[in-house]
Amino acid sequence: MDHDQRRKAIGAAAMKVIAERGLEATKLVDIARLAGVTTGAVTHYFSDKDAILMAALEMAYDTMFASMERVKEEENYSFLDIISKALPTTEESSIAMTVWLAFWSRSIAEPRVAKLQLEFHHRWQNIVSQELIRHYQRHKIPLPKDLDDVSQGITAQVNGLIIRGLVDRPDWPASRLHNSLRVYLEQIGIQILL
Numbered sequence: 606m607d608h609d610q611r612r613k614a615i616g617a618a619a620m621k622v623i624a625e626r627g628l629e630a631t632k633l634v635d636i637a638r639l640a641g642v643t644t645g646a647v648t649h650y651f652s653d654k655d656a657i658l659m660a661a662l663e664m665a666y667d668t669m670f671a672s673m674e675r676v677k678e679e680e681n682y683s684f685l686d687i688i689s690k691a692l693p694t695t696e697e698s699s700i701a702m703t704v705w706l707a708f709w710s711r712s713i714a715e716p717r718v719a720k721l722q723l724e725f726h727h728r729w730q731n732i733v734s735q736e737l738i739r740h741y742q743r744h745k746i747p748l749p750k751d752l753d754d755v756s757q758g759i760t761a762q763v764n765g766l767i768i769r770g771l772v773d774r775p776d777w778p779a780s781r782l783h784n785s786l787r788v789y790l791e792q793i794g795i796q797i798l799l
Contacts, residue, residue, distance in 0.1 A: 608650075611642070611646075611650060612650045612651075612660070613664070614640050614641075614642075615636060615637075615640045615642065615646075615647055615650055615651065615657065615660075616657065616660045616661055616663075616664045617640075617664065618636045618637075618639035618640035619631065619636045619657050619658065619660065619661035619664075620661045620664055620665060620668075620700050620701065620704050621639060621700055622635045622636050622639060623658070623661055623703065623704050623707055624699070624700040624703040624704060624707075627707060628658065628707040628708065628711065631654075631658065633647050633648070633654055633657070636657060659718070659721065661704055662704060662705070662708050662718075662721065662722075662725075663721075663725075664701075664704075665700075665701040665702070665704035665705050666701075666705070666725040666728070666729075668697060668698070668700075668701040669690060669691050669698065669701055669702070669705075669729070670728070670729075670732070672690040672697075672698065673687050673690045673691075673732060676690060683740070684736055684737060684739075684740040684790070684795065685783075685786065685787060685790060687732070687736050688732075688733060688736065688759065688763055688786070689782075689783055689786055691729070691763050691767060692763065692766055692767060692770060692779070692782045692783070692786070693767055693770040693771050693782070694770070694779035694782060694783070695779075699770075699771065702767050702770075702771060703771055705767070706767070706768060706771055708722060709722065726760075729760065730756060730757065730760050733756045733759055733760050733763075734752065734753070734756040737752065737755065737756050737759070737795075738752070740795075755793065758793065759789075759790070759793075762786065762789050763786065766782050766785055766786060769782070770782050
């Protein structure tokens, strides 16, 4: 396994440990065990625990963005198809979004974490805006003057659904998350884009 592959394997293990135990209870020994390496190997690839935790956060976002990119490979994907990839509806997306959520509270006290979270959030927001524009144009609908507010509202709605899906899984299965997002989009006048 080459250097980058090993880093990714350790980062993926960190994501799983964070998702199972929480950010504060995550230990290097648990990450190493899950990755099938020693703690020495972990510290060879990452300078300290914080570095691996931050790598896990980046991987969480990369997981979501890669999932969205795969949707774009389909010819006639819808706006709903792409933004619903952020919802915790698969094991992979649930792990990624659990890591995402775990870091938001840390963002309040740590400016470096807040900066990274906001950078990724702006990237996510950009995807929502670009896809919204694509679908308005595809369906020959004039763009709303408040496009930024519309896309911000959609992003906030998805973020709220992510939290519900993670915190209250039995009452918020994938079908309910998708349906709630579809209903919200219809309520703000985007039903034709589905």
